[in-house]
Amino acid sequence: MSIVANTMIMNDLREKLCDLIPYTTLNLITDAVAEVLERYDVVPIITEDHTKDIMLDAFIDAMRVEGRSEKTITRYKYIIGKFLSYAGVSSRSVTQYHVRQYLASEKDRGISDGTLRGVYWVLSSYFGWLHRDGIIQRNPMSNIGRIKVQKKVREVFTDVDIEKLKSGCDNLRDKAIICFLKSTGCRISEVTQLNRDDIDFQNLECIVLGKGNKQRTVYIDPVTGMIIQEYLASRTDSNTALFVGKGAKRFLPGGVRAMLNKIANKTGVSHVHPHKFRSTEITELVNRGMPVEQVKVLAGHDKIDTTLSYVKVDQANIKNAYKRYA
Template identity: 40%
Template sequence: MNQDTANWIAEQMQRELSTRQLCLLREVMELAIARSETSDDIDAVGLFLRAKEVEGCSPKTIAYYESTLNRMIEELAIPATKITTSDIRKYLAAYEEKRGSCKTTIDNIRRIIASFFAWLEDEDFIVKSPARRIRHVKQPKLVKGVFTDEELETLRDGCKNARDLAIVDLLASTGMRVGELASLNRSDIDFTERECIVTGKGNKQRIAYFDARTKLHLQAYLAERTDDCPALLVAIRGDAKRLSVGAIELRLRNLGKSSSVKRVHPHKFRRTLATSAIDKGMPIEQVQKLLGHEKIETTMHYALVSQSNVKASHRKYLE
């Protein structure tokens, strides 16, 4: 099979198949074409990205995969199917040394590379993944800070408008990601049940819940708006355009500076909610659902057990 034949088949089947089915058909035909070529000539990264796209990965994730893998292949100057375990280790070491990257970044790159070569192995382009013997990169376990009750109240007091107060309350009470907050529409909010529908990673939707204070502040913000923009959060000056992730992050940083609260960023609200929920006895499985994590191990990274609770438990059980 060649590319012209594949295109002809796709055209003939276009009316008979759904968009997803057509994408799967194209992927299978491209794999068939690739196997008919020499292994050095295949566009391994392109085929891998197409497979991830069909699996439902977001454009942002696919772009990150693409840049990471292409950078590795370009610097190694070796066809993907010829890369060895030693090549990958040397590349990761050189990347860390040249860029001064942290262990978390290096491990993220390792995971992408491992996923790529595992896919090549599954699709029979290579016999065995060279990334199999490259283990998880150990990272220093740092105690990351959370907001105290006093700091949250200070931030609320520092808000100069109803929108910023709504942002603080939504992040503090729902623990949603900043991207999820930025993409919210008015129609996603259910004030009766005090809940909203958020779209998380991989375009997966879940329900997030907010408290009574957030409801009142959010209603006050929406009541003063006169625009017809469907976005929940919009710019105050100029046209009512949806607030971007960067705009929300900048607003929170400025709010932290003006309120003298250190290190104010969206993710800290999320970590604070997880920690508070764990400390108050919420089962970790429910915290996992609340935050929209696929793996419970991810939730455990967010949840910081309060040192005061550890001290109290020590006195209760061990003294």
Template identity: 35%
Template sequence: MKTAGELLISEIAGFISELVPINVEQTKSQLSEIVTKYHVTQVDDEEIHPDLTEKILLFLSTKKLEGLSPSTLDGYKLDLRIFAEHVKKKAENVTAADIRVYLGKFEHLKMSTIGKKLSVLKSFFSWLAGEEIIQRDPTVKLKPPKTEKRLGKALSIEELEMLREACVTVRQRAFIEVLYATGCRLSEVHQLNISDIDFQEKSCRVVGKGNKEREVYFSYKAMYHLKKYLTAREDECEALMVTIRKPYRRLTKRGIQREVAKIAKNAGLENKVSPHVMRHTFATLTLNNGAELVAVQELLGHSNPDTTLRYARITEERKREQHKKFLVQ
């Protein structure tokens, strides 16, 4: 059986012989002297190309040093691994067509999800091109798919009260109040520890997107129910939100989502409530109550005020009030 080096020599000699007349055996002998200086490994058609794996690891290492959050890095790692499993090529040989075919395999997914996958690939290949590791970026001409920008509808004040009354345990009530009062993202609440809470100032610091830290605040109601929940706990776990069964440990993000969904079902608001809807509710009700956009932007941890504006759905009553108050007669 021929070695990988011998197969390489035969293929090269055969290719040259089709271009110009040569002594094939003599050429093979000369090529052999060159190839013996290298370790040659044949890449199986079914294997992920080692070159692409190497470039992905280099990219992820660089992004880690740039301060990307562990959850963002995990998302990049997963998407790029799946891509490498589908497109078994060297990074420099990947074409726009390869990427289109790859994304076309996910027709069952929402356009927004496909857009996120393309965004990861754009970030990866533009970085490779920028570092001059590859000569061209195959994603340059690929446009993100058009998506409908729909946000989960914010709860009304009445629905928020329904949700509160549907809480069966002090734990459930504490979860709802903390999510609503702080306006935090699910990932931000998930990583909170009890020691992060400043009970005197009714505030805590959270780490959001881009590894940016900001201060968020609790209402009197949130602080009251949070203290009741913590007093009732019998564990020594440092996490703010923990499991109800032993061994007590930090509740997963999925666990928090399930708990909120359970409360929503009890309230007759099934499929209408999630941790992100609570964040949306915080933003909408706060803005409708007269808060300044810049302040809400800071509280939500948005770097761009346009992002905050997407949450602003002013009520008809509020519009009438503003018209009456500010119209110059």
């Protein structure tokens, strides 16, 4: 019999008997049953598509009511649906053993700890919601330990890197995008959604739509404002998008990444990607003395810990602060 089928039977057996007999006795019984089942070919009967779980549909509806973005909703639905298909049971019948087995199989498949932690949080959110609403009596995630991820310091650009990238641009659009990314620290999805009229050149600011459809104000420096105005003045199309690509169509995140890769290869600057501009700007603002609470608002973070995860503190600043306070 397959290991997966064997484990599923043991999980179901444990769930049925866990409240009836002592844990040590339960282990003896399941071990004996597992030994017997090894001589038989048992296949689990799945009579429904568990990705179409009515409880999952209710959870997705709740996310929409809360104003979660479609991108987030699609991700949650995919992860939860994939897990339910693997478990072969409805949401109401999921146990901690199903969850542990699934996370272990994903780990064996080679996914990173960071990705696995994301799966953990999605499942925790889902089953936590079901438990709080009284739909399930037990939360299968309650005894699942959090997945630890090694903390990595995010890379940032040097001033020389930024100048190299700007000098490697073939046109005003590319230079305007690089300057805007660096000046605002915006996410690439926020940048590509902007329209021409969103930029207030007089006050050098604009309103962007971030995660969870939350609006916030970001600011641009005078040089960036000037370059964007030059770029817009050079355009002859009528597209309302702030940045356009081929055929005067809105420039999408994939196009921006391809453009940055091309400039990186040309200039020799390593590890060039949109989010690195965000890390660079957040780090520089903190190192220049801007309170982290204000940087958090500017970056559109819900938690200050998220902001701090971006920050690479300048050792020279630490040394100067020590001399000042020691």
